[in-house]
Amino acid sequence: xxxxxxxxxxxxxxxxxxxxxxxxxxxxxxxxxxxxxxxxxxxxxxxxxxxxxxxxxxxxxxxxxxxxxxxxxxxxxxxxxxxxxxxxxxxxxxxxxxxxxxxxxxxxxxxxxxxxxxxxxxxxxxxxxxxxxxxxxxxxxxxxxxxxxxxxxxxxxxxxxxxxxxxxxxxxxxxxxxxxxxxxxxxxxxxxxxxxxxxxxxxxxxxxxxxxxxxxxxxxxxxxxxxxxxxxxxxxxxxxxxxxxxxxxxxxxxxxxxxxxxxxxxxxxxxxxxxxxxxxxxxxxxxxxxxxxxxxxxxxxxxxxxxxxxxxxxxxxxxxxxxxxxxxxxxxxxxxxxxxxxxxxxxxxxxxxxxxxxxxxxxxxxxxxxxxxxxxxxxxxxxxxxxxxxxxxxxxxxxxxxxxxxxxxxxxxxxxxxxxxxxxxxxxxxxxxxxxxxxxxxxxxxxxxxxxxxxxxxxxxxxxxxxxxxxxxxxxxxxxxxxxxxxxxxxxxxxxxxxxxxxxxxxxxxxxxxxxxxxxxxxxxxxxxxxxxxxxxxxxxxxxxxxxxxxxxxxxxxxxxxxxxxxxxxxxxxxxxxxxxxxxxxxxxxxxxxx
Amino acid sequence: xxxxxxxxxxxxxxxxxxxxxxxxxxxxxxxxxxxxxxxxxxxxxxxxxxxxxxxxxxxxxxxxxxxxxxxxxxxxxxxxxxxxxxxxxxxxxxxxxxxxxxxxxxxxxxxxxxxxxxxxxxxxxxxxxxxxxxxxxxxxxxxxxxxxxxxxxxxxxxxxxxxxxxxxxxxxxxxxxxxxx
Numbered sequence: 001x002x003x004x005x006x007x008x009x010x011x012x013x014x015x016x017x018x019x020x021x022x023x024x025x026x027x028x029x030x031x032x033x034x035x036x037x038x039x040x041x042x043x044x045x046x047x048x049x050x051x052x053x054x055x056x057x058x059x060x061x062x063x064x065x066x067x068x069x070x071x072x073x074x075x076x077x078x079x080x081x082x083x084x085x086x087x088x089x090x091x092x093x094x095x096x097x098x099x100x101x102x103x104x105x106x107x108x109x110x111x112x113x114x115x116x117x118x119x120x121x122x123x124x125x126x127x128x129x130x131x132x133x134x135x136x137x138x139x140x141x142x143x144x145x146x147x148x149x150x151x152x153x154x155x156x157x158x159x160x161x162x163x164x165x166x167x168x169x170x171x172x173x174x175x176x177x178x179x180x181x182x183x184x185x186x187x188x189x190x191x192x193x194x195x196x197x198x199x200x201x202x203x204x205x206x207x208x209x210x211x212x213x214x215x216x217x218x219x220x221x222x223x224x225x226x227x228x229x230x231x232x233x234x235x236x237x238x239x240x241x242x243x244x245x246x247x248x249x250x251x252x253x254x255x256x257x258x259x260x261x262x263x264x265x266x267x268x269x270x271x272x273x274x275x276x277x278x279x280x281x282x283x284x285x286x287x288x289x290x291x292x293x294x295x296x297x298x299x300x301x302x303x304x305x306x307x308x309x310x311x312x313x314x315x316x317x318x319x320x321x322x323x324x325x326x327x328x329x330x331x332x333x334x335x336x337x338x339x340x341x342x343x344x345x346x347x348x349x350x351x352x353x354x355x356x357x358x359x360x361x362x363x364x365x366x367x368x369x370x371x372x373x374x375x376x377x378x379x380x381x382x383x384x385x386x387x388x389x390x391x392x393x394x395x396x397x398x399x400x401x402x403x404x405x406x407x408x409x410x411x412x413x414x415x416x417x418x419x420x421x422x423x424x425x426x427x428x429x430x431x432x433x434x435x436x437x438x439x440x441x442x443x444x445x446x447x448x449x450x451x452x453x454x455x456x457x458x459x460x461x462x463x464x465x466x467x468x469x470x471x472x473x474x475x476x477x478x479x480x481x482x483x484x485x486x487x488x489x490x491x492x493x494x495x496x497x498x499x500x501x502x503x504x505x506x507x508x509x510x511x512x513x514x515x516x517x518x519x520x521x522x523x524x525x526x527x528x529x530x531x532x533x534x535x536x537x538x539x540x541x542x543x544x545x546x547x548x549x550x551x552x553x554x555x556x557x558x559x560x561x562x563x564x565x566x567x568x569x570x571x572x573x574x575x576x577x578x579x580x581x582x583x584x585x586x587x588x589x590x591x592x593x594x595x
Numbered sequence: 596x597x598x599x600x601x602x603x604x605x606x607x608x609x610x611x612x613x614x615x616x617x618x619x620x621x622x623x624x625x626x627x628x629x630x631x632x633x634x635x636x637x638x639x640x641x642x643x644x645x646x647x648x649x650x651x652x653x654x655x656x657x658x659x660x661x662x663x664x665x666x667x668x669x670x671x672x673x674x675x676x677x678x679x680x681x682x683x684x685x686x687x688x689x690x691x692x693x694x695x696x697x698x699x700x701x702x703x704x705x706x707x708x709x710x711x712x713x714x715x716x717x718x719x720x721x722x723x724x725x726x727x728x729x730x731x732x733x734x735x736x737x738x739x740x741x742x743x744x745x746x747x748x749x750x751x752x753x754x755x756x757x758x759x760x761x762x763x764x765x766x767x768x769x770x771x772x773x774x775x776x
Contacts, residue, residue, distance in 0.1 A: 061674055062677070145709065148707075148708045148709075149707040149708060149709060149724060152707045152708045152768040152769060153707060153769065155767060155768065155769060156768075156769040156770065162767065162776075163639060166638050166639055166641070167635070167636065167638055167639065169638070170638045170675075171638045171641040171675070172638075172641050172642055172643035172776060173643055173674070175674035175675060175677075176674050176675040176676070176677070177638065177675050259683070260683065260684065260685060261667040261668070261683025261684065261685060261686050262683075263686070263702065263710030263712065264709075264710065265709075265710070265712060265723035266723075267709055267723070267724055277724075277725075280707075280725055280741060281725045281726055281741060283741060284738070284739045284740065284741065285705075285706065285727075285735065285740055285741055285742045285743030285744065285771070286743040286769075286770070286771050288706070288741060288743075288769055289769075346712075346723065347723065350723065374679075381683075394664060394665065394666075395656065398658060398662075410715075411715070411716075412715055413662060413715040413716075413718070414660075562655055562656075563655075567653055567655045567757070568653045568757075569652075569653045569655045569656040570656065
């Protein structure tokens, strides 16, 4: 007995293969029949890429973002794998819509194919469930806030909403168990159900056969090879589009790690849920159950009732029109949501800020210190570049500005009434302070009570009279004073001008500049104005912001500067973050990092 | 020879065997299913941690003119098996009131839970998700607003004349009533 005969006798594979490949296609192969196969292809691709991702993913609030970061940025081909999974999910949604339209337009939902249609509708819901659960798994700001909104909407379900929400979230708050549950649903329960329903869907399809598009142009043919070839070409085209998107966007987006205390005004659901997001804007408070549950539920019920409606005289036309109206309505709402965001400058700012933080946390994660056990969210919370502007906007910007804004690019309600601190203690900043034309402007002392003080008087009267020789000394003084700060941006210049800085220190306390008349510098001078020893250095700034009314600084002549440290307005950690940010001291990746 | 001969017709008196098979089958399924269900339903008995007053900010950090300022709320966060002290669990807007008191508003929009922004130019709060807007005292400004109720105010206490303590809580979104979760 030949080996294949032996195998067939024991397994019956020939009969099975014959049944699979030689299904009758009435009217011959056509391109319009490819959509179901492309969906099976996409699902298979999702299973393969999903299992590969599973090998590296860790669902907990301290490891989810971190493991996705590792996949995306550290593992061989991780960005491509994740991108394939992400964009295939999007392709599936589009293909589901196309498949549904084809089925309805061709009348393939009518008796006796009701169960085939209903199993398809259920598969549509399960696939949307996959998208919804998958969106959270990276545990980034986008997924976190979108899921908060989605689960809060779930909580308005009549009678069982709050309990349902608590079960889905895995407790009273979002955390480890939200991820373990979403992951179990995403990688286990829903795909398992999809496999069962695909089997049922194909079984029902085979039981009643394909619904041919009339008129039939050609004689009946077998599924193999013509229809299989068309299906294969369609699957290849889908894959090509997905790969194009993956390469173009360099994989899927990964936002900053989820942080329940950080607002995320850029929060939006995935594009195919935008219509629902927009729809909810039209339901005044307390009526959103209609927009989120009742109306979508009724639309789904009407969809499921199509096989019965189709039996009526004008039923089929009604079904086709209904589907077109729903799709057009969803498209219109999606367009409205996108147009509204495009026209909203606040949204553009929020998206830019979200992208900036996403890039920044990757830089920090790649730093030699790596990601701590407390998770990547700590990296951003302890990063001067990220937190400095926020703290400045919260605590300093009611009086000060940073390059003309509140640190975050916004404008506070009240006009600036204290110095602009961009480049504080740098040579440029000090040159402006000692410029007779600028010292009394709002950029420096103009908004403070010191605008008529000794320092302004000195600059406007004495410095204004300086001849060339004094001007040279002034430049040396500026270099020396600025060097006290030890600014990162000036480190090279300070090293280069070391000899000039030594001369500048002498000039600073010398008789021509007269600084020591009012300031102490390295043990010399009178303590009327702030001590200039270590001026602008980290220690000096921490001490100054902590207590500007200390005798070392303004003493009882302090204007309105709150005693941030002394009165515990901010914590020592926050003070350090503001100071480091003002001084430009934060981690920067090497300019030509090999990675 | 037919490899699958038809099974003999069931005897009429094997009811007991059928019933026993059904019961045993049910038991073998019920026990694993029930044990799984029990763990699955466990979150229903979990209650949020905290609810007591926490220190949020020094009084000096709250602007004098009545402008709201956002502060993170640091508390002990219990996340299943982790218990982490002094981490952000939410945020509040604090405002000084003309009578010297302090108003605290939870930043979460009562509609769907997004964080509301304070807009200095408009001097109100705005939700970036579904466009609800609120007055400085938390009132809903637009009658067509998707938010079913005003921003959630929280109990405050100024201790020692300098420290603002807030009884921080979250409330159920999407309903008219202010129901703590």
